[in-house]
Amino acid sequence: MKHKVLQKWGAVLAGLAISSSSWAEYAYNLQAPASKLAGDVYHLHNLILLVCLGIFVVVFGAMFYSLFAHRKSRGHKAANFHENTTIEVVWTVVPFIILMGMAYPAAKVVIDMKDTSNPDMTIKVTGYQWKWGYDYLQDGVSFYSVLTTPRDQIDNLAPKGDHYLLEVDKPVVVPVGKRVRLLITANDVIHSWWMPAFAVKQDAIPGFIRDSWFKADQIGTYRGQCAELCGKDHGFMPIVVKVVSEADYRTWVAEQKGAALTAVADNGKTFTLDEMKTRGEKVYTANCAACHQATGMGLPGAFPALNGSKVATGPIDAHIQVVLNGRPGTAMAAFGKQLSDADIAAVVTYERNAWNNKVGDMAQPSQITALKGGPVGTSPVAVH
Amino acid sequence: MSDAAHAHAHDDHSHHPTGLMRWVKTTNHKDIGTMYLMFALIMLFSAGTMALLIRAELFQPGLQLTNPEFFNQLTTMHGLIMIFGAIMPAFTGFANWQVPLMVGAPDMAFPRMNNWSFWILPVAAIFLLGSFFLPGGAVAGGWTMYPPLFIQGGISYDLTILAVHIMGLSSIMGSINIITTILNMRAPGLTLMKMPLFVWTWLITAYLLIATMPVLAGAVTMLLTDRNFGTHFFNAAGGGDPVMFQHIFWFFGHPEVYILILPAFGIVSQIIPTFARKPLFGYASMVYATSSIAVLSFIVWAHHMFAVGMPVTGQLFFMFSTMLIAVPTGVKVFNWVATMWKGSMTFETPMLFAIAFVCLFTVGGFSGLVLAIAPVDIQLQDTYYVVAHFHYVLVSGALFSIFAGVYYWLPKWTGHMYDETLGKWHFWLSTIGMNIVFFPMHFLGLAGMPRRIPDYALQFTEFNQIATVGAFIFGFSQLIFVVVIMKAIKGGQKATSQVWEGAEGLEWTVPSPAPYHTFVTAPLVR
Numbered sequence: 035m036k037h038k039v040l041q042k043w044g045a046v047l048a049g050l051a052i053s054s055s056s057w058a059e060y061a062y063n064l065q066a067p068a069s070k071l072a073g074d075v076y077h078l079h080n081l082i083l084l085v086c087l088g089i090f091v092v093v094f095g096a097m098f099y100s101l102f103a104h105r106k107s108r109g110h111k112a113a114n115f116h117e118n119t120t121i122e123v124v125w126t127v128v129p130f131i132i133l134m135g136m137a138y139p140a141a142k143v144v145i146d147m148k149d150t151s152n153p154d155m156t157i158k159v160t161g162y163q164w165k166w167g168y169d170y171l172q173d174g175v176s177f178y179s180v181l182t183t184p185r186d187q188i189d190n191l192a193p194k195g196d197h198y199l200l201e202v203d204k205p206v207v208v209p210v211g212k213r214v215r216l217l218i219t220a221n222d223v224i225h226s227w228w229m230p231a232f233a234v235k236q237d238a239i240p241g242f243i244r245d246s247w248f249k250a251d252q253i254g255t256y257r258g259q260c261a262e263l264c265g266k267d268h269g270f271m272p273i274v275v276k277v278v279s280e281a282d283y284r285t286w287v288a289e290q291k292g293a294a295l296t297a298v299a300d301n302g303k304t305f306t307l308d309e310m311k312t313r314g315e316k317v318y319t320a321n322c323a324a325c326h327q328a329t330g331m332g333l334p335g336a337f338p339a340l341n342g343s344k345v346a347t348g349p350i351d352a353h354i355q356v357v358l359n360g361r362p363g364t365a366m367a368a369f370g371k372q373l374s375d376a377d378i379a380a381v382v383t384y385e386r387n388a389w390n391n392k393v394g395d396m397a398q399p400s401q402i403t404a405l406k407g408g409p410v411g412t413s414p415v416a417v418h
Numbered sequence: 419m420s421d422a423a424h425a426h427a428h429d430d431h432s433h434h435p436t437g438l439m440r441w442v443k444t445t446n447h448k449d450i451g452t453m454y455l456m457f458a459l460i461m462l463f464s465a466g467t468m469a470l471l472i473r474a475e476l477f478q479p480g481l482q483l484t485n486p487e488f489f490n491q492l493t494t495m496h497g498l499i500m501i502f503g504a505i506m507p508a509f510t511g512f513a514n515w516q517v518p519l520m521v522g523a524p525d526m527a528f529p530r531m532n533n534w535s536f537w538i539l540p541v542a543a544i545f546l547l548g549s550f551f552l553p554g555g556a557v558a559g560g561w562t563m564y565p566p567l568f569i570q571g572g573i574s575y576d577l578t579i580l581a582v583h584i585m586g587l588s589s590i591m592g593s594i595n596i597i598t599t600i601l602n603m604r605a606p607g608l609t610l611m612k613m614p615l616f617v618w619t620w621l622i623t624a625y626l627l628i629a630t631m632p633v634l635a636g637a638v639t640m641l642l643t644d645r646n647f648g649t650h651f652f653n654a655a656g657g658g659d660p661v662m663f664q665h666i667f668w669f670f671g672h673p674e675v676y677i678l679i680l681p682a683f684g685i686v687s688q689i690i691p692t693f694a695r696k697p698l699f700g701y702a703s704m705v706y707a708t709s710s711i712a713v714l715s716f717i718v719w720a721h722h723m724f725a726v727g728m729p730v731t732g733q734l735f736f737m738f739s740t741m742l743i744a745v746p747t748g749v750k751v752f753n754w755v756a757t758m759w760k761g762s763m764t765f766e767t768p769m770l771f772a773i774a775f776v777c778l779f780t781v782g783g784f785s786g787l788v789l790a791i792a793p794v795d796i797q798l799q800d801t802y803y804v805v806a807h808f809h810y811v812l813v814s815g816a817l818f819s820i821f822a823g824v825y826y827w828l829p830k831w832t833g834h835m836y837d838e839t840l841g842k843w844h845f846w847l848s849t850i851g852m853n854i855v856f857f858p859m860h861f862l863g864l865a866g867m868p869r870r871i872p873d874y875a876l877q878f879t880e881f882n883q884i885a886t887v888g889a890f891i892f893g894f895s896q897l898i899f900v901v902v903i904m905k906a907i908k909g910g911q912k913a914t915s916q917v918w919e920g921a922e923g924l925e926w927t928v929p930s931p932a933p934y935h936t937f938v939t940a941p942l943v944r
Contacts (some may be wrong), residue, residue, distance in 0.1 A: 061861065067891070090784060125749065129748045241660070365570050
């Protein structure tokens with residue numbers, strides 16, 4: 035225990051030492067734009083900022099001159115004027131004209147930003163506590179994208195990687211130069227899909243679909259984060275977009291389809307207890323450990339323990355139902371639409387046989403399919 | 419000697435209980451004003467402690483001191499308590515002390531309701547602070563209480579709804595009192611357009627409170643029934659709409675922003691003429707500007723929601739209406755500068771805070787203008803840029819005006835001059851510290867750091883470290899403020915009734931400290 039604390043603060047100190055060298059990429063302005071729209075926003079911000087700076091210098095130049103010149107200690111006698119209609123009209127009208135000068139370019143960008151028509155492709159984005167789901171509507175690719183930063187880095191037990199908190203297992207892949215329309219929604223609470231390099235930020239609202247768009251100009255990897263408080267792991271659901279060439283995009287789509295076929299095939303297989311436990315631990319770490327904790331102890335008062343819980347040690351069908359359908363009104367999500375039948379069978383098996391839970395039974399994918407009431411694809415079903 | 423002079427000389431013709439019961443039963447506007455201010459000070463320190471915990475956690479990437487659940491509780495409660503516990507009660511404290519003194523009234527219009535509107539506040543505070551010790555901890559969904567996240571929480575969420583109701587009730591009762599006092603109890607001859615600007619700004623603020631607090635109460639009541647009684651106001655699966663909450667909330671929330679700043683405008687408009695020894699420039703335009711800000715505040719709410727998504731016409735309307743607010747706000751700033759112009763200025767602590775207010779509030783105004791530009795707001799919404807913006811407006815705006823007002827009127831309240839040297843230390847440390855905390859946050863937001871996160875990517879480290887250092891300078895320098903207040907209560911140089919050479923107004927015609935009962939016979943204002 036003591037060792038662990040020392041290790042933790044050691045990592046903090048090491049972090050301090052390298053802070054000035056390797057973290058030198060801090061910025062004073064908006065991130066470098068990677069789309070024309072983001073460039074427009076960048077320049078619009080610079081323009082407004084310059085106008086504000088100009089006004090600030092003039093107004094407070096006058097004020098600070100007055101603070102030095104018109105002070106009692108220098109013997110300045112107070113004048114007695116207290117109104118002047120002309121000047122009051124001037125400083126009401128002039129700001130109004132300046133504002134109109136700002137409103138015109140701003141309105142042009144607003145109109146461009148809100149125009150989501152004529153996309154080359156459409157991706158549905160779904161926010162979950164705490165990961166993102168993506169469905170490529172034309173190419174039929176579907177996946178979840180989860181933070182990959184190891185827990186040890188967050189707990190200061192290991193040195194932090196270059197893309198600390200901004201790395202995911204499966205990035206969004208899009209072709210360069212294509213107009214991508216995003217249909218954005220959420221499954222549980224409000225999230226917000228934000229990609230600074232494309233100037234896209236759109237709240238993901240459960241039960242409603244909002245849209246946005248981008249057209250990336252340059253091949254590269256771009257990173258963003260959820261921008262709306264969505265519960266405890268709000269800071270831990272990043273967004274990574276890889277912009278690739280059209281050919282690379284086609285290759286990637288083919289790979290994704292192959293992987294999806296394997297997953298469907300798994301649903302028809304029968305597994306041994308050990309296979310299910312090993313697979314289940316991975317599923318648990320990616321989907322359940324954030325709340326129920328790796329120890330299965332949960333967080334008292336907020337998230338219940340699974341270790342020794344009535345559900346995880348009781349009848350298996352009831353246990354599966356909770357995982358499939360969630361608990362409405364709580365943070366417990368319905369995983370039936372998010373995970374494959376094999377994964378649900380695996381995680382249920384794991385939960386029943388991990389920590390102090392020694393139920394000894396197991397679930398098979400076919401059992402999950404049956405409880406769902408027939409075979410359903412592995413892809414997440416749209417929230418309609 | 420000073421003790422003898424202090425020995426309740428002001429209690430000569432008053433009959434009231436002593437000890438604790440004096441404060442529990444009091445209907446005296448000065449006692450109640452003092453209690454409001456003391457309550458606000460305690461809340462300032464509790465919510466300030468939370469802010470320091472937040473900044474300590476953010477000193478380094480990684481989780482050091484808190485876990486994400488507790489971190490979210492800290493940010494949520496910091497916001498709720500600072501707004502409803504510190505800033506608003508402090509302004510109501512000023513109103514209680516100063517409005518009767520400034521309009522020449524013997525007391526507030528409804529003294530017993532005044533007692534009630536104060537004494538329910540500590541109850542709400544206990545609910546809020548106590549919820550940290552309930553299972554699941556305090557509310558962690560942000561002070562904005564957005565559903566569906568807010569629906570997920572435990573018992574403390576219901577308790578917070580109750581606390582918000584109580585605080586709203588207190589504000590409404592306080593506002594009724596202030597409006598009635600101002601409209602009905604002014605000294606003969608004190609016409610509306612002769613009222614001190616502080617009285618004007620509070621009159622308008624009180625109307626804003628009466629208009630918006632019931633809206634907030636409605637919104638949180640719907641949350642309560644959604645949480646407990648199976649309604650679906652904000653649940654799409656039951657035919658409701660989570661975004662409707664945001665519209666209702668910000669219809670309250672934006673006027674609330676002006677509730678937090680209009681009294682500050684009033685305080686500063688009293689102080690600058692006093693120390694410039696020159697009448698306020700453009701009194702009438704100040705009144706009109708304040709009124710137009712209040713009216714505009716009802717038609718700009720959705721600028722808090724640009725990232726929620728709305729039709730292009732909606733976005734344009736709210737962008738233009740928001741930009742329009744810069745006009746009356748600009749008029750006020752120009753008027754303050756013109757008041758200083760060709761004055762005969764001295765720089766006692768109240769004036770220093772007032773000048774810092776004008777300058778730094780304007781910084782917050784400019785970042786507000788940047789945020790009003792909808793496409794730019796899309797990049798900055800829910801980032802540290804917004805955090806920087808509203809702290810410039812609320813710390814160097816509202817809070818600095820409260821400091822300025824306390825230093826300005828403390829001699830009138832206690833009968834003693836405060837320690838000017840300590841006051842100047844407090845000013846300089848606060849101003850420098852405040853800028854070190856909040857200025858780097860503009861850069862963090864621009865570079866892409868979201869707000870309300872307990873841990874961040876490595877490129878945000880430097881500015882977070884600077885901000886944390888500033889936060890501790892700012893936070894600990896507030897202890898000086900407490901020392902100054904305590905010293906002035908205990909003793910010090912006797913204050914004259916005029917106190918400040920350039921001070922004008924009815925409150926400066928009564929002795930210092932102000933007797934327990936003032937203006938028993940109404941003064942005549944020419």
